[in-house]
Amino acid sequence: MSEAGPVPVSESPFAPIPAAPPDPILGLTEAFRRDPNPHKVNLGVGVYLDAQGVVPTLHAVRAAEARLLEAAPGKGYLPIDGDPEYNRRVQALLLGENAPVIREGRAVTVQAPGGTGALRVGADFLHRFLPDTTVFLSAPSWENHAALFGTHFRVQTYPYYDPRTHGLDFAGMMEAFVRMPRHSVVVLHACCHNPTGVDLSAAQWVEVLRVCRERALVPFLDFAYQGFAEGIEADAFAVRLFAESGLPCLIANSFSKSFSLYGERVGALTLVAATADEAQRALSQIKRVVRVNYSNPPAHGALVVSLILGDATLRQMWEAELTGMRERIQSLRRDFVQALGAQGVSQDFGFILQQRGMFSYSGLSRETVLQLRQEGLYIVESGRICIAAMNERNLPFIAEAIARHLRSVPC
Ligand SMILES: Cc1ncc(COP(=O)(O)O)c(C=O)c1O
CATH class of the missing domain: 3.40.640.10 (Type I PLP-dependent aspartate aminotransferase-like (Major domain))
Structure with a gap:
């Protein structure tokens, strides 16, 4: 073996390591990032996005961080x-x-x-x-x-x-x-x-x-x-x-x-x-x-x-902001079901209103999900959609794309 430079591939202890399969959700986000479609929407994420489509920094968190900066508790x-x-x-x-x-x-x-x-x-x-x-x-x-x-x-x-x-x-x-x-x-x-x-x-x-x-x-x-x-x-x-x-x-x-x-x-x-x-x-x-x-x-x-x-004040702020996130998701659920109906979808999606939290199992088939990706709508293969990633701007695109598929391929 020479003294400098990379060892020959045959000598590397890591040579036999196979590449791991991509994470189904993080892999989806990578594919979404590569997609040049300007209308693309990622409903595969596991985060709450605000009306602007970004992860919010809560006001209670900002206020607490300002106090911490002031107090400088040290980095031990x-x-x-x-x-x-x-x-x-x-x-x-x-x-x-x-x-x-x-x-x-x-x-x-x-x-x-x-x-x-x-x-x-x-x-x-x-x-x-x-x-x-x-x-x-x-x-x-x-x-x-x-x-x-x-x-x-x-x-x-x-x-x-x-x-x-x-x-x-x-x-x-x-x-x-x-x-x-x-x-x-x-x-x-x-x-x-x-x-x-x-x-x-x-x-x-x-x-x-x-x-x-x-x-x-x-x-x-x-x-x-x-x-x-x-x-x-x-x-x-x-x-x-x-x-x-x-x-x-x-x-x-x-x-x-x-x-x-x-x-x-x-x-x-x-x-x-x-x-x-x-x-x-x-x-x-x-x-x-x-x-x-x-x-x-x-x-x-x-x-x-x-x-x-x-802290009573910060806590009240946080609780109000958490309520805001929860209620916004609930109203997005209603808007989504309504938008599907307005697009002429005949299947009953009322179950989405019963489900709780950031996600819904949409019932969309794997085949439909894969086709939707070609059109810029990214959903996990299981059909799980992140309701918390919807907003007023992307909802028409989402409802229209899903409705088009449901009309041809029932879920
Ligand atoms: C059911 C469940 N457990 C645990 C976690 C992990 O949470 P964290 O991001 O804080 O590690 C998640 C995050 O998506 C989750 O959905």
């Missing part, structure tokens, strides 16, 4: 489990201000880099103590779940979405739950199910909890959209039901969407244990997981969220 490391004040405020937001589970010390929370980071830490933790368990995901689920849990566990699915009704297959779901082996981990979307937008009713959650207790399952609630369905308190129903029930569970939450802080990576992992002592032992183990993964979490976004949650 945070503790392994993150900012203690942030963790306390997050617990109160998720579990309720005066929740018995907090008073009893049965809940522990660690700051995490976004919802993904929280899920990763939770999966690594579970792997240490339940290495042979199976993880069950809804069919379908957020596509990163399978990859994330698949690095450690056998991953299987339970029935969830019924394409015939565009709603929940609750009977199928329950049949699967009663057959799950003891201590299986079951991942549940606490609200605004991604990708379908189909959620459980309160009565159905009570039933799910009952079966989880009966089968000694380990619920892992993914809570990435608090405030996007009905409101901050109402959306926490399932999380609080499980946390107060006495059944140990995990909760991964994200502030990417609710504070529009995607790139700051803000979230948390909360573990609810049977006793305060068990919670502390679990916390010590979760901290070991964090230490070997990224040592301690990024500070800025969490300080912003903590400041907003702990």
